[in-house]
Amino acid sequence: MNRPLQVLLVEDNVQASSLLTRLITLVDPLVAVEETSSLAGCLDKLKEKSYSVVLLDLMLPDTGGLSGLKAIQDQYPELPVVVLTGTGEDYRWVAMEMGAQDYLNKGPEVTGPAVVRCLRHAVIRHEVRMKFRRAIAGQHDTETELRKAEQLSAEYSRRRVET
Amino acid sequence: MDRPLRVLIVEDSLTMGEFLLQSLQLTDGRLTAEHCTSLAAAVSRVVEGGVDVMLLDLMLPDAADVEAVEAIQQLAPELPIVVLSSLGPEIEERVLKAGAQEYLDKGDHHSPQELTYAMRRAVIRNEVEQKYYKAWAGLDSTARAVEEVSKLDEKYQAVRDEVVSSLEKGKK
Numbered sequence: 001m002n003r004p005l006q007v008l009l010v011e012d013n014v015q016a017s018s019l020l021t022r023l024i025t026l027v028d029p030l031v032a033v034e035e036t037s038s039l040a041g042c043l044d045k046l047k048e049k050s051y052s053v054v055l056l057d058l059m060l061p062d063t064g065g066l067s068g069l070k071a072i073q074d075q076y077p078e079l080p081v082v083v084l085t086g087t088g089e090d091y092r093w094v095a096m097e098m099g100a101q102d103y104l105n106k107g108p109e110v111t112g113p114a115v116v117r118c119l120r121h122a123v124i125r126h127e128v129r130m131k132f133r134r135a136i137a138g139q140h141d142t143e144t145e146l147r148k149a150e151q152l153s154a155e156y157s158r159r160r161v162e163t
Numbered sequence: 164m165d166r167p168l169r170v171l172i173v174e175d176s177l178t179m180g181e182f183l184l185q186s187l188q189l190t191d192g193r194l195t196a197e198h199c200t201s202l203a204a205a206v207s208r209v210v211e212g213g214v215d216v217m218l219l220d221l222m223l224p225d226a227a228d229v230e231a232v233e234a235i236q237q238l239a240p241e242l243p244i245v246v247l248s249s250l251g252p253e254i255e256e257r258v259l260k261a262g263a264q265e266y267l268d269k270g271d272h273h274s275p276q277e278l279t280y281a282m283r284r285a286v287i288r289n290e291v292e293q294k295y296y297k298a299w300a301g302l303d304s305t306a307r308a309v310e311e312v313s314k315l316d317e318k319y320q321a322v323r324d325e326v327v328s329s330l331e332k333g334k335k
Contacts, residue, residue, distance in 0.1 A: 096287040103284070117255075121266070124259040129292055136300050144307060 005031045007119055008051040010042040010068070011084070012060050016106075020055075020084075023112035024119075031116060039063040039071060046076060052123050053101070055115070058085040066091055066098060073099055078130070080122040084110070101125060169213055170196040170282060173205040173231070174220040174247075183218065183247075183278070190275040202226040202234060209239050216282045221248040221258075229254070229261045236262040243289035245281050247273075264288055 007024070011017040014037065021033040034051075036042050039062050042054065060068055072081055083095045086106040095103050101122035104110055170187060174180040180198040187196050197214075199205050202225045208214065223231055232244055244263040248254065255266040264285035267273050273281070 093283070093287065096284055097291070099291050101288070121255075121259060124256060125264070125288070128260060128262060129295065132292075132296060133299050136296060 002030060005053065005119060005123060006049075006051045007031055007033045007053055007055055008042060008045055009033050009035045009055045010037070010039070010060065011035065011055075011057040012037045013057075020110070020115070024116055027112040028116045028120075031119065037061070039068045042068075042072065043075065046072070046079070051079070053080045053082060053119050053126075055082050055084050055119065058083060058087055058091060058095075066095060069095060069098055069100060078126070080126040082118055082122050084115075165193055166283075166286075167215075168194045168279075168283060168286065169215045170194060170218055171205060171208055171214045171216075172196055172198045172218045173200075173202070173223065174198065174218075175200045175223050176220075179220075183275075186275040187218075187279055191279040194279060200224070202231045205231070205235065206238060209235065209242060214242065216286050217242060217244045218278070218282060219244050219246050219263075221246060221250055221254070229257050232258055232261040232263050241289070241293060243282075243285040245278075245285050247278070 005028075009017055009021060011020065017035045017037070021035060024031050024033055034045065036045055037060070039060050042056070045051075046054075054072060056068060056072070058065060058068060063071065069081060069083060072079065077099075080101045081099075082102045082104065083091070083100045084104045084106060085091065088105065092103045092105075102118045104115065104118060168191065172180055172183050172187075174183060177200065180200065184196045184198050187194055197208065199208055200223075202223050205217070205219075209217070217235060219231055219235070221228060221231060226234065228250075232246065235242065235244055240262070245265040245267065246258045246263045247267045247269060248258070249269040251270070252268065255268075258266045265281045267278070267281055
């Protein structure tokens with residue numbers, strides 16, 4: 001799992017944000033973290049460039065609860081998001097049901113190795129999902145080609161009978 | 164999170180399997196667990212149905228490395244798998260790429276609650292993914308239908324142009 005990763009960290013507490021960035025990059029120097037402190041900042045950054053994964057605090061100055069997650073998913077439904085929160089267990093399962101890749105509770109769950117593993121796993125799962133998507137598209141292509149071949153073969157048989 | 168959860172523990176050590184079974188059921192009142200010790204037994208149990216998630220050890224008497232993940236994925240791609248292994252972090256990417264939802268290292272000494280959380284996360288994530296796959300399959304067929312219709316439309320247009328031009332020639 002030694003590929004570079006671009007992480008967008010959305011956290012309004014500047015001290016917590018820079019501490020987390022340091023923890024992450026110390027554990028895995030191949031992970032590059034960019035920080036922003038609001039949902040608006042996050043959406044602006046996502047417009048500018050693509051990231052491997054978003055690490056999202058739920059309580060931000062311009063959003064609260066799960067609205068931040070929803071806003072990101074509405075605009076970027078295929079971008080993996082890992083929720084990082086101090087709100088305890090309140091949103092754990094709902095956030096997952098909404099499509100968050102993972103849910104980290106600020107506190108004992110947030111160690112450098114755990115966060116890095118969580119981010120990397122989210123990205124790998126996302127890649128597997130995209131591979132499935134391509135497989136689904138490929139399957140449909142094959143089905144269409146088969147239908148065309150069947151039609152051609154029927155047409156050929158019909159003409160041969162006629163001649 | 165009070166949904167019932169039916170777990171199949173696949174672990175060749177009887178002691179470890181029994182310990183997992185008891186501790187998981189004690190930790191989560193909505194969880195029921197069964198234990199089997201080989202891939203063959205796991206396959207038979209999965210075929211019977213009624214399993215929501217599999218907690219899978221990788222070192223089994225009849226499967227090693229990621230073989231068991233691949234076999235179960237092939238048999239039941241919609242069944243979420245949480246791997247609990249002592250093979251170390253070098254195997255986790257391969258395990259996830261083979262389709263497992265989570266990789267947990269035995270060396271990290273996960274508590275029963277962490278294990279139940281991992282399995283519940285795996286089930287929910289898997290449900291979301293299945294929804295995505297269905298939606299994508301639907302989108303793909305719609306896109307192809309639109310494509311077919313527009314091709315037919317082009318053919319119709321060409322035939323119409325041909326008819327119109329031959330009619331015009333006739334007039335002349």
